[in-house]
Each structure stands twice: as structure tokens, then as C-alpha cells.
Amino acid sequence: MSNPRVIILRTAGTNCDQETASAFREFGAEVDLVHMNLLFSKKASLEDYHILAIPGGFTYGDDIISGRILANELRLRLGQEIQKFIDDGKLIIGICNGFQVLVRAGILPGPFEAQQAQDLRQIQKVTLTYNDSGRFEDRWVHLHLDGKSAWTQDLGKITFLPVAHAEGKFVPADQGVLNKLNRQRQVVFRYCDVHGKPCTYPGDPNGSVERIAAISDPTGRILGMMPHPERHFWQTQHPFWTRLEKKEKYGEGARIFENGVRYVREKLLAGKEAVGVKN
Amino acid sequence: MLWRIEVKEKDGLLDPLGEGTQKDILDIGVKGISQVRVSQVYLIEGDIQDADVEKISRELLADPVTQDYQCSSNGFAKFIPSFKVVEIAYNPGVMDPVEESTLKGIRDLGIPTVTSVRTARKYYLYGKLSSRDLNLIVDKVLANKLIQHVVKEPHGKGQASLKPVAKPKDSPFHVVLVDLLKANPKELKQLSQKGQLFLNLDEMKAIQQHFRSLKRDPTDCELETIAQTWSEHCYHKTFRGNIEYTSQEKGHKKTRVIRNLLKSTIVKATYKLNKPWCVSVFHDNAGVIEFDEDFHVCFKVETHNHPSALEPFGGANTGVGGVIRDTLGTGLGAKPICNTDIFCFAPPDYSSSRLPPGTLHPKRVMKGVVSGVRDYGNKMGIPTVNGAILFDERFVGNPLVYCGNVGLLPKGAEKKAVHKNDKIVTVGGRTGRDGIHGATFSSGELTEESETISSGAVQIGHPIQEKKVLDALLKARDEGLYHAITDCGAGGFSSAVGEMANELGARVDLEKILLKYEGLTYTERWISESQERMVLAVAPEYVERLLAVFQEENVEATVIGEFTGSERLELFYHGCQVCDLDVKFLHDGPPRLHKKAIWKPTRLKEPKISSSESLNEFLFAVLSHNNVASKESVIRQYDHEVQGASVIKPLSGVNSDGPSDASVLAPRWNSQKGIAVANGINVRFGMIDPYWMAASCIDEAVRQIISVGGELDRIAILDNFCWGNPDKPDRLGGLVRCALGCHDAAIALGVPFISGKDSLYNEFAQGGKSIAIPGTILISSIGIVEDVTKTVTMDFKKGGNLIYVVGKTYPELGGSIYYDILGHLGSAVPTVRFKKAVKTFQAMNKVVQSGYARSIHDCSEGGVGVALAEMCFSGEKGATVHLKRIPYEGKNRRDDFVLFSESNSRFVVEVEPRHQKAFEATLKGVVHCCIGQVEETPEVVVYGLDDQICVNAYQQDLKDVWKSALKF
Structure with a gap:
């Protein structure tokens, strides 16, 4: 059986690509770091992969609005390919800047419709805007697991991960959008305190509506999250691992990558030829 | 046609930028502002229609959920009666990275006809405001006139052209002879x-x-090239010159001539130590040491003081960008893995009325510098893991900004050599008029002449440009596409190409240099200091592939000449020779300087301080001292975890708010080999004796690495001198004494210098007097950690564990924080007992290796008192300790001296009772004593020498005061 294949998008200002790639590789995935130029010139194709990952960073400097320019490239130039990728039942994850890109491209909360992708007002239903604190902050947060996603199987009720962003405040366009997200169980993580209870700043680092930290599409296969699971991949990345009684190899974010790879193995590769993937 | 689009947060939504601005305004004492809203303005020029402008606004510039936009020049708030509007724009020629991205974004929408974009910020100030207040706000909060201006009449639809007007090419090109x-x-x-x-x-x-021997006058370009190469900045004339050094100690006057201070102190120590793991010292852009079987690490720290004084954001921004390029230009190019940034400012509460004319308020300097570092480091994806911030009034005119970077260099890539016939390829940003000395830059008043001019002192960086260069460069390196590389820093191509050509010689065709805008003379092209540029030496057969690699990452790369073997530096402009210099003459350097230096011990005395029974209030005061207080609000603005390598972060403890000693990274995925990074800096010790300042800083930089578990015989250090005018013998005397301290301490502790830098002439005139900064040395340290899973943090872990003090305490409070809060400097500066220090450090290495320590914290500013308090509140534990058990030698054995002395080479260590015997056995021959134990209860209780309680405080209260003292 062939291995799950992951494409990690790169462009000017991408900067969490290598650790994200290493995280997928740890669980046996084959990972390519692919510059957007290669997709535009058709030297690379989404078709060849099972998982699309958009890593953290400051694509194009986050000039104008974070993630905006890369989001436009995706929806305006690669809309059809993305539509097909999603329709094939494959996985997408966007972390931090990647999450910002996914919402600004209308891929989250979804369902993404390539037909409408030329009109931003039609497709962008939520946003990630400036933190209430008005500044970039790197700090660790507790996340309460709410929704259902292929990426969060067997995750504990509370996950401890770092955030590092200036524009992470989740805001839906209106109450209807929010209700729908809740109804369809698309809210995957909410910021919480150490006991899983609702909290305010700094436990909620940015003032997100309903403390939303991560959402998925209705199928749960597309995940966007502000916190960085690749930065709690090893236990030694835990901010006070030297205090922990139980020594372990992996940190609390590793499972998310393992889930993605396992999902591909079980649902897309198991017992049949690779779905929609040319090898 | 010119269009104007304004984007703002929707009414009713929070505008954090506006709120921040409102706070800043309140901060300068202007009251009466009820609200500030900020909008972003885009001026767009090109052959486009209304529908295009609408599309650009809707699909690119405004967020559909939270923002509104408007394409007219009327603004948003016209119906609200009580507000003032100020629009601030960058001066022409100043880097505004948003312009480039916006142009790209517009092209992506299928609109190819936009030719130029400018951005501005518009501030709506609500409330009552006098015009005096408004001017104050513009001047002190909104704009720095060196790079920005108030838009008097907002550009509107249909207005004239936006493009920087090039200098008219009035006179035909001719070579200028001097x-x-x-x-x-x-x-x-x-x-x-x-x-x-x-x-x-x-x-x-x-x-x-x-030139007389050549029987001709030089061209302007030749003279500029020589001046650049021979400058203090590039050639370090003071350190390389002859110094007649007179020292007066205990009545004896001794005079001797030091030939080349650098070689006879710093470099000498390194060669004497002769560590086999030192790979490349003092000759490349950074020092290189061995890391593991596949990689070396390199380390460099630079200063960017003068630019940061003028434009704090831009100065610090380009400082970070510059030192990252040092890493990229080391060997065949190293991958930057972390930043370290250390600042010295005047106190944030410095009275505005005392501010010398022409200086910015320290709070503004501090905010700008922190933002500049944050912007560049975060956007480059390089974690900022270590730093320090110190305060002294004499930094008011000359703040110090040290930017450091560590890189990972594959083994074998430490060597570079330019080959004959290699092409000279420039990569990265384009060349503009940035940084050309003598350029008059526009300040407020805009004329057509000033359009394209800005000053090098006030450049703004473009981190994404440098990130692209980094990505492409490492790819080209791994493909083996070039022979040598260096960065374009001070002196521009003149320095970069000049340096690479110092043996073979080179020919450059200056018209091939890509420009930001037309109108640069041949000399300006050559000496411009535009940011984000690197120079490569590429074999002719690899040029095509190399250019393709850079193109794949959207980075411009251009062949501008070749290394010839003629041993001459030959520059041409459209075929006409404008420079022909003998490289030997150029690089043999200027005639040696002869300077005088005098060192006299300072006439300081120990103060008489009455002793108090309770030290509670003093401990609180020491913890809230600016130099001791928490820097968390700064640290959190830096991404200190990107690249996923952090093991010990700058903040430790239960709530991630305790001050770590050194940061530890495991830079290779799935490898437990690590590096530790720390620094030592203490301005107040230097006011007493620069020799012991140097030794103490080295001790501090080393013991912080020992604290976390780095091994003593794998630690390397860097020196960064910031001093006043070295032409004045007293200033130079202190500098020499500091360098001597560096030499002695490095040899004694066995830690080699691998790189360094100096920034001199840090003085400014006030009331007819020239005020120098306190001579300051920063020692940066890097250590190799064999196994990061054995490293130790500084937070107390568990009640019942024993607390030890390792190392002896002496009555050394000269320059201490304790004396400072009492208004004294004192004279008894801490010294270093080198042999004992080495023994202590070696024993502490064994303690960590054996796993006996649950926590370790070094004693520095504030002594045992601060170390203990920090360990308690970081672990949210209490403690009971007895001062009389702390090993102490010397007179004045009193509670406050024991608690707050800043003697070097000391640690506080937490040990589980089960390891007590083994721990003590490991420390055999090293002074140590168990002074008490960690408590699960929240009280921190210190018994004085008389067995009476002298400190009794809740750990949370100690933390609160420490955390709240310094707010940015």
C-alpha cells in the first residue's frame, strides 16, 4: 500500500512549513513542500496528494489583511482544483496563517463553491481579525474540544497548544452563520481555562466570538485552527515539561497529524487503489 | 489617473489600533480624546475604471465581515461633529512593503494596468482638542518626520501622478574627478x-x-570606495590602531603601547585557548563552532544604535535584518534558527521636559524598537528566544540596540573561496538611494527634488523580501551553485564586492544593477546601502541554474560583473571606466591610528546604610526595579517558538511567566542535541570598573548556560562594545580596561570569543557638553547541550525539596540593584575568583548530568533575594530559608548584604531529599550549603542572621509587583 501524500503550500513569507512537514513525516506520510508557482505553472498538482496543508507564517507579509493575497490566489486561480480535491473526500488543514487563508478563500466554513469564488462577499462568511489586545502575542492556551473532525479523533477533552498571532479574533458575518456553525458542530476548539471552563483574556488570547479557536467544514475533513499543533509535537516543547511527572515522547498536538495520516490510510487508501491520486 | 480608497473597521466594532493610539496619546499627557479610529488609505494610480476600483476594494483591500470601504476622498466620518482628521504617509523613497504586495494583489484580480500604489494611515480623533495638542499628538505619537509626513491636502480622485519623480537627467553622464x-x-x-x-x-x-604615484586624480567613486573600506564601521580603526595606554592603580602610573587592541586581547584569548571545536573565528560574518556530526552553528551580534535613536522601528527592524544577513553570509550560508535582542534605554518615566532637543522619548524609542524587532523576526519565521532590557538615564540620546542571530551551517559549508572568472550575482532587493551618506532627506516639506530621497539612517526593512532570499539561497547552496557569498551591509556593493575581490580583483558594470527608481549616479549605485541584498560568486556554468532557482522563489537575481584576477577593482558605467583601484592598496587599509588612553580608578566610596530588621519592602523595591522587573509583555510580542525547536523558552514555570536563565533549542527535528543561548550585561558595574564589568558579564553569560545544563567546555562567547568617543583618552582608557577584562576572564574560564563588534562615538551634545553613554559591554554566549531532555528550568517544583546556595557570597554590592534603589552606586564591584568559578561550573555540570537538580537559577541582579523570589513565584511555591547558612566571606555580614550582594559564580539549586547526599558529594570542594526548603504553602520566609524573620511575603505578591512594575 502506498503512503499518504501531503502537499504543504509555500509562498513568500510562509514560515512554519518545515516543522509541519516533519510532523506529517513522523507518521509515515510523504510530504512535498510546494511553492505556489509550481501549481500555477502546472509543474505540481493537487491531484497528486491526499492532504493539503497550509502552514503558519506571514504570507506576503500579511500586508493589507493577513492571508488575503494567498487566499485570493487560491480562490481565483485554483478554485476548480480545490473543489475537486474537496469533492474527492480528501483532507485540508490550515494552521494560523493557513486558517486565515482558508476563511478568506471561503474554503471554511464551507462548503466551498468554486462557481461563486469570484465574489468574495458570496463566499467569505467569517473572518479572523485583529486581537483585542491590538498586538501579536505568543502564549499557550487550553482548548476545549467541541466539534467532530477527522483531525481530532481520540483527542482529549482539553488540549494545550501555543498561539502566536496578531489577527486571530474569530468573527462570523452574522448570527445566522454562527448558529449554523454550532448546529452543524463545526466549532472544533474553543479557548478555555485549565479546567475546560469558559475564560477571558489571556486564556482567550484574542477576544474571539464564543471563544472560537478552530472550525471545520460540515464534513469535518477541513480543519482551520489558530493554535499551532506542530509546536507541541514533542513533550519537550511543553512550556513546563520540566515539571511534568509523566515523561512522554509526543506532545498534545502530535495526535492531530497522526489522525490526518491515519484517516487517509483507513478511508482513502485501505483496501483499494488510491482515490484520485496518481502515483 | 489617481484613485483613493479608504478602509476602516465597521462602526461598532473594536478598533484595536485606534485604542492603542488613544492610550499613547493619553500617555503623553493629552487628555480630552474620547475615541480614536484608524483607517487605512490606498492611493492607486493607473489606467483603471470605476468598476476596477470597486473590485479592488471589495475583493482585495477590505474584509467583507469587519470592514467598510469608500472610494471617495470625503472620508467616513463627515456627519460626526466633533473630530479631527490627520493623515500620515511615508515620505517618498521610504520602503513601504505593502505597496509591492498590493500591486501584486491587484494584478491577481486580472487588473494589469495599475502602475503604482501608496498607502497612508488616517486617524480620526474624537473629543476636544486644541491645535497645540493636535501638533503634539502628530509629533509625539503619529508621525516620525524623518520618514513620514502629514498629508496636507489628501490626494483625491483625478489628481496628479503618484510616481516618485526621478531626478531630471539634465546633464549628460561624465566621470567626476576629485x-x-x-x-x-x-x-x-x-x-x-x-x-x-x-x-x-x-x-x-x-x-x-x-594617486600621486599614479599621476592622476581619483574619481569621486574611487574616493568613496576608499572611504567606505577604511571607515571605522568597516575597518575598526580604533581597535586595530596603536593605543598608548596609561593606567593608574594604587598610585602607580604605568604606560605602555598596545598595538592592535583586538588582537592583543579578544583574539589572543581565543588563540591561546585553541579549542578544537572552534571552526571559524573572527574572519567571517559570524563565528562558527561545531554542533553535531552534520552541522556547525554560527553566532553573530550586531549593534544598530544610531539608526534606532532616529527611527526606532526602522532602526531595530533593519538591525535584525542585517544580522540575519550576516548568518546567511557566513560560510556558504547558514540557516537562521534564533534571534537574541538586548536593549539599553533611558528610563520609561524620563521627564519629557528634560528631554534633550532632537531626541525621542525613551518610551517611544522602546515601543518602536520592540515593534521593529517583532516585525522582522516574526515575519522571517525566526524565533526571538533571548534578550535583556536595561535602563540608565545616559542612554537618553543614544539607546543601544543589539541584534543577534544564530545559524545552522552544514559541515563543509564553512569554507568559501571566490574563483577567478566567477560571475558576480546580486540577489534580493533592488538598489535605491537608501543609506547614501550626505544625501539630504526630506523632512516634512515635500518637493519634487526630495521625492526619491531618503536617508540610510532611517530605512525600513522588508522582511518578506529577506525571507524569500533565505528560501532561495539555501536551495542554491544545497545544489552547490556558488563559491562564495557575503551580505550587503554598510558600504553596500563597495564593501561587499570589495571584500570578496580583495585578492582577485573584480570588474562590475554598474548599469546592470537593478534600481528601485531611475536617476541614481554611478557612485550612488555602488555605495547605496539598500536592505535585503546579498552578493554571490558563481561559476559561469552555474549562472543559468542559479538564476532559475531564484526565479522560482520570485527573487530578482542579476549578474553585474565578474571576479577577474587582475587584482584591481574596476568599475564601469555604460562602458566608461569610473573606478580603477589596486585591491592591495584598498585592503591594506589606512595608516594606523595613534590614540591615547588613560585609566584612573573611579573615586567612589561605599555608602553607609543603616540596617533594617525587615527587608520586605527592600525585596519588593528590588523586584520592581526596571532592570529586574518582568519583560513578559515584550517577550510575548516575539514569536519565540516558530521552527518548533524550543526546549527551554524565555519564560518558565507553572504559568509560563518566570524568567529563564538561558534559552535552549533542539534545532534538528527528532534530535536531542541542543544549543543554549544567553547573555551577560551590566552597565552599573562598568561605572565602577570596566575590567570587572567585563569579567562579571562573561561569568553571567556562562553561568546562565551552566544553569540550564550547558557544558562549560562547549561554551563560546561574543563581545559587543558600545562606548563613547574613543578620541577622548578617558573614554578609551575604560574601553582598553574592559578589553583587558575580556581577555583575562575568557582565558581563565576557558570560553573563547568567536566573533564581536564595536560601536563607538555613542555621545550626544547637551547644553554644550558632550554626554557619553556608560561604556557597555554585552557578552553573548552559546553553549552546546548534549541532551536537551536533561536540561533544568528555574522554577521551584515541589514542597519539601531542599534549597542550596552554591558559590560564596562576598560584600560586593557596588553597582548592585540594592544600592541603586537606595540611591547609591558604591565601589565594591563584584569580582570573579576565576579558579573557584571554573570548579563551581564544572561541578554544576555534573549535578545536571546526574539529574540531581530539580531547578537551578543563577544569582545576578538582586542577588540571592531576587533569585529565590523568582524561583518561588515561577513555581508558585513558598520557601523557608536561613541567611546565616549562606556561605559568606568578608566584613559587613548583615542580612541585606547577604541577601542582595551580586557576587558572581553563584546558583540557587533545588534538590530532592533523596538526592541530598549524592548532590553534596558531587559538589565536594565547591562552596555550598543547604539554606532551607521549598514549601507548598505560599509564604516566602527568610530568617535573618539573628534567626529573626527578615522577609515574609506571599509569593503571589512578590510576583505581582515584579510583573506590574514595567508596563509598555
């Missing part, structure tokens, strides 16, 4: 002054003599 041969000494001086060459008479004479 009248040097016939010049008399007075005229030589004038030539140097007028051309802002900063060359002295001896140097001018040497140049004159050289």
Missing part, C-alpha cells in the same frame, strides 16, 4: 569634510600619495 593631487593639508581636510568621508588628515595624505 582635485586631490594639488590639495594642501587644509584642502584635504575640507575634501574629507565636504564629501562626508570621515577620513583624517593622515588617511587623506596616504590617498593623495597613492
